[in-house]
Amino acid sequence: MLYDLLLTGGEVIDPSAGLRGVMDLGISAGKIAAVGPNLDATQARKTISAKGRLVTAGLVDIHAHVFVNAHDMGGCTDHFCRASGVTTMCDAGSTGSSNFAGLRHMLDKEVRTRVRAFVNLSAIGITGTSRGGELSHFPYADPEGCARTVLENPDLAIGVKLRFGPGLVWEYSAEPVKMARRTAQMAGDVPMMMHITDSPVPLPDLIEHMKPGDIVTHCYHGRAHGIMGQEKQFLLPQVVEAQKAGIIFDCAHGRNHFNFRMIERALDQGFLPDTISTDLTMTSATKGPVWDLPTTMTKLLHFGLPLEEIIRRSTSSPAKIMGYEGTVGTLKPGANADVSVFELRDGNFELRDSDGDTITAKRRLLAQLVLKDGRVWYERPGE
Ligand SMILES: [Zn+2]
Structure with a gap:
């Protein structure tokens, strides 16, 4: 046979x-x-x-959260993935140097979905506290620990995560971005993923410190300083240039980061997301509006993104970034x-x-x- x-x-x-x-x-x-x-x-x-x-090919979600108490799916990760056609997922920086071992332990014990992870620049990761973001307190920034964690976990860790926005960083300047980039360099020149929504700083001032292969996640949010600046009408030329140069723009729906009007305008102006992802958490999977990756894909289909381009951006494109080229996200x-x-x-x-x-x-x-x-x-x- x-x-x-x-x-x-x-x-x-x-x-x-x-x-x-x-x-x-x-x-x-x-x-x-x-x-x-x-x-x-x-x-x-x-x-x-x-x-x-x-x-x-089984879908690949490059931005989701699987660590318990960090907008967790935890032991429910398989449950949500299976029913939505997702076989591979990336935890987008739920943990940092101090709790990454906990993520590994949970994945070993409770999860069959193929998972890789970004390591948060903050030692504590996204702990889900309402008392300020993981880098609002400068001493939590741990470039050495983060780089070491990436280097010591080559089968799991693929890059460095930074969340930049109100209450998330110790200062509203390019400094946190520069530190994340330096950390990614120390970690063996891996990609950094920057969450950015409602930024107090214009996006071009931050992406100029990123390099090709780095990822801007939540690219269609409707808040301050997005890909269309404060006017929200036309794509910023620096954003178009950055994408051309190889910076990855990931849509990561999330509870707060996916605005239909922004999507419509961006697609009209020829700006497509490089990867399609959910930013799925227990809350957004059970209460919406995200629900799952096929629903996010359905929304983009509604706005005219061709099905083949949607499939590419939720299979082979993220798989390549996650180090799975040719083995995952493809039917070859x-x-x-x-x-x-x-x-x-x-x-x-x-x-x-x-x-x-x-x-x-x-x-x-x-x-x-x-x-x-x-x-x-x-x-x-x-x-
Ligand atoms: Zn996220």
Whole structure:
């Protein structure tokens, strides 16, 4: 037998391989063995029909939070990921040098989703306290500890996280950004991810201290000093230049960072997010408006971003940044057989942004079947 499992007749969309069309997907020993039309079903131990469905690589969410007490999903991480077609996730700096070991322990014990993580520049990470942000108190900044944590955890840690905004940093200047960049350099020239929403400092004054490969997350927030400056009408030329130069702009929906009007304007002006992510936490997964990654993708589909571009930005693009190029976020033979099967359901779906604005989407992505390492990990119960 060539295949342990054959997924037949679905519309395969894999931008990383330039594939789109009705095809079969053969899986063997937890890896993708073959993709193409009319694979030999007599060579399969088991066959599942994906007719009328979309077949993509398992989704990759580059900005979410899995650490308990840090806007946690904790032990519920698998529960949320499976049902939404997400097989790989990145914890965006929930922990720092003092509690990263706790994140590792939790992942080892309780989570099967493939997870990597940014390490917070603050020693305490995002602890969820309301008594000031993790870097509002300067002594919490721990560049050496952060760099050491990244270097000592090469299988898990992929970069340095900084949250910049009101009450989050010790001073409203480029200093925190410069420190995060220096830390990323010390950590072996890894990327830094900067959360920025409602910044007291114009965005161009901060991104000029970042380098290609670094990530600006929450790029479509509707608050102060975003990608369109204070006027919120036209993209700042420095932002367009930065993206051209290789700075990554990640959308990270979140409870506060996704504004429909900003998205509409940015897409109209040709500014696409490099990666599509949720900033998912227990609260935003259970009370909205985020819910899950397919819902964020559905919102971008509503605003006209082509489906293939949406899939690319939620599979192979984030996988590459996370060090998984060719093994995750792709359906190329040899890759891990993480596969998601979606229904693109027609209807009227009322969806909300972070600022209370609503749209009625006419199509919605819904995960129906999810495979992880070649095994069925989730099946949507019959409706
Ligand atoms: Zn976040």
